[in-house]
Amino acid sequence: MSRQLNEKSTPEQIRSRFDNDVERFSNLETGQTAAIDAAYCLDLIAQAATNHTPNMSHILDIGCGAGNFTLRILQQLKHNQVHVSLNDLSPNMLERASTRIASQTTGQITLLQNDIRNKDLPEKQYDCVVAAMVLHHLREEHEWSQVFQKLHTAIKPGGALWIYDLVEHDNHTLHQLAWQQYSDYLVNFKDAEYRDLVFDYIDQEDSPRPLMWQLTQLENAGFSCVDVLHKHGVCAAYCAFK
Structure with a gap:
């Protein structure tokens, strides 16, 4: 990626793009197809979350998009009395997520339209917090x-x-290999033009950090245990327990 952090898209620019891209993020079977193993990680996180906290009562979905991850979790729970807080920059995404999720729970649905960096959250409120393809929009280390x-x-x-x-790699060789694998994935999924479009979006909007660095930051934040569920090239599923 060539752009410096201060040259990346602003939250308002990101909100505007996602306001016009709701349909692409509303497929529960495929997940976010521009990401490697999206459908697999959608199911994997839902299974892990529901096995870890089968009696969860409150979910927070950060950067919820159209609500795929929360939907999958709710579908796997054996009860439907779950309160759901949905956070996203895009009001269109929040509206779609709320409509889809309302049929899966009798709990209260709360919409939090704001950048998570600027949103105050209650203490000890949530059993399960999901953050899917959103944290890579954080910029400086202190924000993470x-x-x-x-x-x-x-x-x-x-x-x-x-x-x-999306994750980076500290080692140059691994970085090059992972992004070549990602390039091949996108070309095989559609074509070279689509790959270039995705790479341009990443360069403009995203600032991912290495997986191991993030795990260390999670431990420093106070989480008692961190782990990796799955990693394939530039995409990873991971977790932190309190």
Whole structure:
């Protein structure tokens, strides 16, 4: 990626793009197809979250998009009395997510339209927090640290944070290999033009960090245990337990 952090898209620019891209993020079977193993990680996180906290009563979905991850979790729970808090920059995404999720729970649905960096969260409120393909929009290191600490405070003791995201690599050789694999994936999925479009979006909007660095930051934020569920090239599913 060539752009410096201060040259990346602003939250308002990101909100505007996602306001016009709701349909692409509303497929529960495929998940976000521009990401490697999207459908697999969608199911994997849902299974892990529901096995870890089968009696969860409150979910927070950060950067919820059209609500795929929360929907999958709700579908796998054996009860439907779950309160859901949905966070996203895009009001269109929030509206779609709320409509889809309303049929899966009798609990209260709360919409939080705001950048998570600027949103105050209650303490010890959530059993399960999901952050899928959203944290890579964080910029400076202190923002990552502050968000991880905020989420740790908001999670109940015994709860967990579940992340699926784009990741970087510190080692140059591994970085080159991972991004070549990603390039091949996108070309095979559609074509070279689509790959170039996705790479341009990443360069403009995203600032991913290495997986191991993030795990260290999660531990520093106070989480008692961190783990990796799955990693394939530039995409990974990982978690942190309070």
